[in-house]
Amino acid sequence: MKSDRSAGQAGDRLDDVERAHLVDPADTSFAIGRWAASPDLTDLIRRFWVPVWSVPAGAEAPQRVLQYPVCLVVVTAEYARFYGVATGLSETVLTGRGWAIGTMLSPAAGGLIVGGPVADWTDRFGTLPEVAGTAGAVLTDDIRSVMSADPLDESNQRAATDLVETWMRGYLPVDDDGMLVNGIVEFVESDPSVTSVTQICDRFHVTERTLQRLTHRRLGLTPKWLIQRRRLQEAAGRLRSADTTLALIAAELGYADEAHLVRDFRAVTGMTPGQFASRFA
DSSP: OOOEEOOOOTTOOOOSSOTTBOOOTTOOSEEEEEEOOOGGGTTTEEEEEEEEEEOOTTOOEEEEEOOOSSOEEEEESSOEEEEOOOSSOEEEEEOSEEEEEEEEEOTTHHHHHHTSOGGGGTTOEEEHHHHHTHHHHHHHHHHHHHHTSOTTOHHHHHHHHHHHHHHHGGGOSOOHHHHHHHHHHHHHHHOTTOOSHHHHHHHHTOOHHHHHHHHHHHTSSOHHHHHHHHHHHHHHHHHTOSSOOHHHHHHHTTOSSHHHHHHHHHHHHSSOHHHHHHTTO
């Protein structure tokens, strides 16, 4: 039942294949929709993803993701959570039948929702009511009410993400530090030539100390992590293609040699680049 829908509109931050999702191409247990937020919310929400799954009894379908440098909000029939950034590989194991309304926030949004340093949430999660109070509890109930009729109906899915948008509008406008961290992450992710923290400092006219403090407070991680994660996501995307080599990928991503790429990729994903690429051969 696997599918992948997207809005396809200009300006959508959508990949043809989610480079961060280390999906096994043999896994047909889920269908997933992805679409962008409304134009007035692009500074707070990167995108929505809505998986609906059906896994045979007794089986499991692990979903492994090299998470982006952003926080997530996920509501299912069983739980509603706010996730800080996962510094390693994020894994969710699907079983039985289910659905989720997932919101990938912007780098700026996490700090606005938690009302403090996002570093406090790195590699951990809390319930949505715990983080957002009564509004989080109401949002959870409203989403479940909408999705209970038919999780596969895209009109229900869109109605659920509309509810998230209504809630998120309460955090507008985004503050200056939030806009700065959005710009920094956009710069690192969109320019493969960025391989050092100094390049970020020069581009945004900030000291390395200021940059370190900003990313710790608003992202819960370091500028070096930003660069490494983008490289690994790029590598995962390119390894899906048979029209390249590991040596070429390493050179294009600024690694000194193949060995450094292999080391970083295996340390984070638990697989060598060759093992990952073989799944798509």
